[in-house]
Amino acid sequence: MSRSLTPLHRRRNTEVAGSRAAAPHVTQLTNPPLDYVYDGSFEGLLTVLFAVYARKAAPNTIQPLGTMQGGLFAQPVQIDTDEAAAARVWEGLRRYMDQEARTRLFHVFLSEQPDRELLVFRYADLAMRAGRDISENYADDNVRRIAHIAQQMYREKHRMEAFVRFEKTSDELFHATIEPDFDVLPLIAPHFTKRYADQRWLIFDKRRRYGLYYDLTRTDVVEFETSAPQRNTDISATVLDEREPLFKLLWQSYFDHVNIPERKNIKLHRRHMPLRYWRYLSEKQPREQRFEPIKNKRPPGQACLEQGS
Known part of the structure; x- marks a missing residue:
């Protein structure tokens, strides 16, 4: 399944929001409904939408390859991804x-709802037939669900941007493992590309087995065939920078010192930082040792004075 960081691998820098007009004649879907199968990409889904109106056949189901559950007699129609057709649909939706x-439609796709x-x-069909923006038509169940899913995606995106913890490897690569509820890697890519533009980094989604890799020039989608580590702290010590344990200890010490025991509110804490994220947060890992200043760092000349005495 192909993946992209933005719909159609590209997005116009400027779009005319006022270009929407009254809907022209919308194709009536008069033929018997069909079961459609596509490659699982957003471009593939847009191609399916193009095929629906070209065939004048509404979808009974639209399913990615490999997850298809056809009926006893129904023969699914496989739609091959056509980027030109997908771009035509994506641009056509600007009219409505x-x-x-x-963007909310793209977020719904990333939500992985069944x-x-x-x-x-x-x-999309409702918007085209209405010939106008329907985003506030909350009387419609589809509009309400899309608005709700968009809110969930925004919260997950915000949490991932706040809770990602990197570990530095011996080859100067900063690595982090995450396991979000939704596929939010395409949504957090701009944030980390801008914030960590001066270092190489890799964010790996353990659940979906792909990641984002930034090489100081651009951010790309990378996929892995080998088994992923169970969590970011399980990376082999041989590939970590020798100072990484100290960095982890310093971060835990900072977290402990800024904590105010008298103001502890576990219920509120878990609301803002759900338990499912704790396994990837350095400050939530068991303390291996208490932080102590490095003892061999003494002022110049002190060692000589001690030997002379």
Whole structure:
């Protein structure tokens, strides 16, 4: 399954929000519904939407390859990804919704909800037939669900940007492992690319088995075939920078010192930092030793004075 950091691998820098107009004649889906199968990419899903209107057949189901669950007699129709058709659909949607609404459709796709494909189709079809923005039409169940999923995606994106903890390897690569509830790597890529532009880093999504790699020039999607580490602290010590244990200890010491025991509120703490993230946070790992100043760092000349005495 192909992956991209932005829909269609590219996004226009400027878009005219006021270019939406009244809907022209929208193709009526008069043929019997079909089961569609695609490659699992967002471009593939947009190609399916193009095929739906070209065939005039509404979807019974839209399923990625490998997860298809066809009926007893139904023969699914496989739609090959066509980037030109996908771009045509993506640009065509600008006539009925603004950039924020289209972005929500992309977020719904990344949410991995079981019926995400049908939800995207229903929202797009409703907008085209209305000929206007429907993002505030909360009387419609599809609009409400998309708004709710978009809120969930925003919260998960914000948490990942706050809770990622890097470890430095011996070859100067900063590595982090995450396991978010949703596929948010494409959403957090701009944040980390901008914030850590002066160092090489890799963020690996253990659940989805792919990651983001920044090489000081650009951020790319990378996929792994080998088994992933169980958590970021389980990386072999042979590949970590020799100072990494000290960095971890310093971070834990900082966390302990800024903590105010009298103001401890575990319930509130877990609300803002859910338990599922703790396994990847350095400050939440068991303390191996208390922090102590390095004892062999003495002022110049002190060692000579001690020997002379």
